[in-house]
Amino acid sequence: AQKVTQAQTEISVVEKEDVTLDCVYETRDTTYYLFWYKQPPSGELVFLIRRNSFDEQNEISGRYSWNFQKSTSSFNFTITASQVVDSAVYFCALSEALESPALGNTPLVFGKGTRLSVIA
Amino acid sequence: DTGVSQDPRHKITKRGQNVTFRCDPISEHNRLYWYRQTLGQGPEFLTYFQNEAQLEKSRLLSDRFSAERPKGSFSTLEIQRTEQGDSAMYLCASKNVVEYTDTQYFGPGTRLTVL
Numbered sequence: 001a002q003k004v005t006q007a008q009t010e011i012s013v014v015e016k017e018d019v020t021l022d023c024v025y026e027t028r029d030t031t032y033y034l035f036w037y038k039q040p041p042s043g044e045l046v047f048l049i050r051r052n053s054f055d056e057q058n059e060i061s062g063r064y065s066w067n068f069q070k071s072t073s074s075f076n077f078t079i080t081a082s083q084v085v086d087s088a089v090y091f092c093a094l095s096e097a098l099e100s101p102a103l104g105n106t107p108l109v110f111g112k113g114t115r116l117s118v119i120a
Numbered sequence: 121d122t123g124v125s126q127d128p129r130h131k132i133t134k135r136g137q138n139v140t141f142r143c144d145p146i147s148e149h150n151r152l153y154w155y156r157q158t159l160g161q162g163p164e165f166l167t168y169f170q171n172e173a174q175l176e177k178s179r180l181l182s183d184r185f186s187a188e189r190p191k192g193s194f195s196t197l198e199i200q201r202t203e204q205g206d207s208a209m210y211l212c213a214s215k216n217v218v219e220y221t222d223t224q225y226f227g228p229g230t231r232l233t234v235l
Binding site for chain 1: 151153155160161162163164165168176178209211213215217222223224225226227228229231
């Protein structure tokens with residue numbers, strides 16, 4: 001069964017600090033996909049990144065970076081030099097590949113989210 | 121590409137009433153999902169469609185819930201005889217299934233309050 005755990009319920013940092021959001025996942029599939037979404041106060045889930053299980057390269061996008069480690073089943077998200085606009089709830093999610101490409105993936109399984117507050 | 125839209129954005133209803141929500145996916149996306157999100161929780165899967173076919177329903181989708189996607193474009197989610205426990209944000213997402221390299225894009229959600 002799929003499971004995503006985000007152990008940090010809430011994090012509060014001062015602007016310009018770096019912050020890491022943890023995500024640990026469970027799956028029995030060998031082909032799966034990991035995602036991070038941002039949910040600002042407006043409520044809409046904003047896609048940030050997708051990672052495939054066969055690609056363990058870390059990724060950097062501006063102030064955002066992601067550390068994918070299959071050995072520890074973790075997919076952590078770091079924001080460098082945080083800003084007030086980064087304040088939101090961040091969700092990690094997992095999807096497994098179905099039997100054929102035409103079927104796509106299973107529906108997303110989300111963690112409970114981490115609420116990040118960046119204080120000016 | 122105008123993104124996923126949902127209507128209404130907010131709905132307040134009395135217990136026992138029926139409500140219907142609409143989702144318009146990104147054009148030409150063949151897959152459409154419904155999720156429910158309660159306070160302090162992550163979204164939970166309800167059901168999804170591939171074109172007009174409903175392929176999977178979660179055990180969360182009780183008999184009072186029904187979803188349709190009649191022409192493979194927009195979708196509706198109806199809740200009959202609403203209960204206070206139905207109060208939640210209902211999220212719609214769509215994607216184009218192209219092998220496995222697909223990402224779900226979410227709409228702004230419909231927040232339901234059952235009094």
